[in-house]
Amino acid sequence: MTGEQILIIGAGIGGLSAAIRLAAAGRRVTVVEQNRAPGGKMSEVRAAGFRWDTGPSVITMRHVFADLFAAAGRRLDDYLTLLPVEPLTRYFYRDGVVLDATSNLADMARQIEAIEPRDVEGYLRFLAYAARLHRITGPVFVYDEPPTPARLLRLPLWDVLRVDPWLTMAQAIRRHVRSPHLRQLLGRFATYVGASPYQAPATLSVIAHVELTGGVWYPQGGVYAIAAALARLAQELGVEIRTGCAAAAIDVRNGRAHGVTLASGEQLAARAVIANVDVTTVYQRLLPDAIATPARRQRLAAVESSCSGYVLLLGVEGEHPQLAHHNIFFPPDYRREFDDLFRRGVPPDDPTVYVAITSKSDPGHAPAGCENWFVLVNAPPLGKEFDWASQEAAYRQRVFATLKRYGLDIEPKVRYAQALTPVDLAASTGAWRGALYGFSSNQALNAFRRPHNRDPHVAGLYYVGGTTHPGGGVPMVTLSGKVAAKMVLADLGG
Ligand SMILES: Cc1cc2nc3c(=O)[nH]c(=O)nc-3n(C[C@H](O)[C@H](O)[C@H](O)COP(=O)(O)OP(=O)(O)OC[C@H]3O[C@@H](n4cnc5c(N)ncnc54)[C@H](O)[C@@H]3O)c2cc1C
Structure with missing residues (x-):
């Protein structure tokens, strides 16, 4: 462990992901978590002989988790058993139709044929379209630092024009399939980021690719097994996770974050602070008035939530x-x-x-x-x-x-x-307005408006989680930990 410590407020999946990457890079990391257990929105309840996950239930993008474990020199399979789920989802319609969405194309085609034969070809075209979206937008909007004008200019313009980015998701789906059943099923993927298919940009159809082609995974023992595995890995790497420990303020001097004051009054010094708390909540409750001016608070609070x-x-x-x-x-x-x-x-x-x-x-x-x-x-x-x-x-x-x-x-x-x-x-x-996925993705430009992983007003303050880049959902916030850790390491040097 080298250097002064890095403090992370919140042991949600984004906070744990950042902690693992920083500790794996040899940094001293402490996570303060207000609840009694890590996990944040990923939580569990046991009562009357039953057990439930209370937050996320659909896990996609297995490779994102494998990549996180690999970054720490471990194997995901040694910590988690991720089982493929089939059918991906069973859909029930009011008119009696039942459809088992599956990544098995022959089986899916057979079911679509029974509903609307002309849609078999349209569904395959839609999958190809969603895969193309993933290939084009992934590197800029998902897998790396927030998009910059320079990186956007490097996008292949012809390919971008061919995916109709100006359409809504519902409009793009209508161009591919006729059946109201299939349109509803494909439109539902907008809700994976808490958006409406009738407002969200067509580019969000990338989520359909991730699930219908990449599959859905169930962590044996329950989804909470992911939070438990990440917390275990972080601790093995030397991260201190202090539960039941709420941050009351981020200490800022001369425009730089110097640490955190806990609700107990204890002060913890740090060279960098990463907030795994909704950015709006940080501005409402944790930053001093000189930074969180009324105009800034209001601007953030006015952004539509998911x-x-x-x-x-x-x-x-x-x-x-x-x-x-x-x-x-x-x-x-x-x-x-x-x-x-x-x-x-x-x-x-x-x-x-x-x-x-x-x-x-x-x-x-x-x-x-x-x-x-x-x-x-x-x-x-x-x-x-x-x-x-x-x-x-x-x-x-x-x-x-x-x-x-x-x-x-x-x-x-x-x-x-x-x-x-x-x-x-x-x-x-601490979810602002109780939003599941941070800010709304209902407008085409929201991917650019999302708060950056580096705070623009306070040096040494960074963000991970659903309200910052690349957005909400378990794989996305795991990636936000990767982005923020990379920024902290670049800024701290050595
Ligand atoms: C009901 C529900 C269903 C969902 N379904 C899915 C799904 O199927 N698939 C999917 O991928 N995603 C789903 N999500 C979304 C997913 O759970 C979230 O995007 C993700 O877990 C958020 O992680 P995060 O890193 O933003 O941190 P959060 O989970 O928001 O955690 C933040 C942590 O910070 C702590 N904290 C806040 N303030 C302080 C403070 N002052 N001091 C100390 N600690 C503090 C909190 O206690 C919390 O532990 C669902 C969410 C919910 C609630």
Whole structure:
């Protein structure tokens, strides 16, 4: 371990990823985490003999995690067992159609043919289009430092024009497939970054490539196994993780970050500070007024947030062989769902309901003859239009009623229930307005507006996590740790 210490505020996946890379480079790293356990939005609950992941459930881009372990001279397989999930997701439509999305092209083509024969060719063209997007945009928008005008100018202009970057995702999908079922399925990938397919740029279709071609992975033991594995690796590399330890302020002198004052009053000196806290929250709560001026606070607070989520952890009696590990129940009017979320600021009247059941892959997650349901519904970021404290119980009934329309009369079978609202998420992780994925990706230029991993006003202050480059989602925040660590090492030298 060399040099003065680097302090990281927050042991979310982004914070742990940065800690691992810095410690692997020989730096002394301390992580302060306000909660009792690392992981941030990736968390778990155990009750009444059941176990649930409470945050992320769909893990893609295995190579991002393998790369992180390799950077520390370890093998991912020695820390985590990532099992491929098939079907990727089972989709239920209100008209009775059921489609198992799969990376097996022959199987997918057979199912599409039964819905709309002309879409088999369109679906293959769409996959090729999404793969092209990944090839063109990945190096600039995902896998390296934030895009600069110079790097953008190096993009192959002809290739960029051929992927129609000015279209919305929904428009690009319409150019490839006709079936409303398939359009809805492909549009849903916008929600992987908390966006609307009717507003988000076509370039976000890259997410479809990542899942439909690259596959979905389930970490044996539960998704939380990823957080546990990263924390274990960090500690093996000498990182000190102090849990139950909230930062109250980032200490700034002469425009430079010098350390952190904890809520306990203890002061920790550092040569560099990395905040794994939403950038807006850092400006509202952790930086001094001279830096976090009213204008800067207001500017950040005014940026549209990604959507949030309403979660029900259900201990369910009985087994449901008609369900897969990942299930989606679609409403007939998808556009209305996003109008509710982003225009009216209320939870959807007729929501898409997502149900993940890890006991299908890990039977120990529920008592014999039972299942552990993680139910997730898109919710608007916190605002004046909806009060979760007084309206949660009624909304829960709406979710049960929606499932009943698919023949799943779950409520009488519920042995245990716990709701997690956007208010809970904001309180437990510092997520601004309870957003799941940081800032909104609903506008084409948002990839350029996202706060940089280096703070522009304070030297020695860096950001990792969903609100900074390259964005939200577990693989993305893991990559943000790589970007921030690279910047810290470049700035500190030696
Ligand atoms: C319900 C839900 C479902 C999701 N589904 C998926 C999915 O299927 N796939 C996917 O890839 N992603 C999903 N996500 C998103 C994914 O979980 C996040 O993008 C990612 O985990 C965020 O990581 P992060 O590095 O930004 O840190 P966060 O998880 O935001 O962690 C920040 C950490 O900082 C700590 N902290 C905050 N303030 C302080 C302070 N003052 N002092 C000390 N510590 C502090 C917090 O306690 C927290 O531990 C989901 C999220 C949720 C909530």
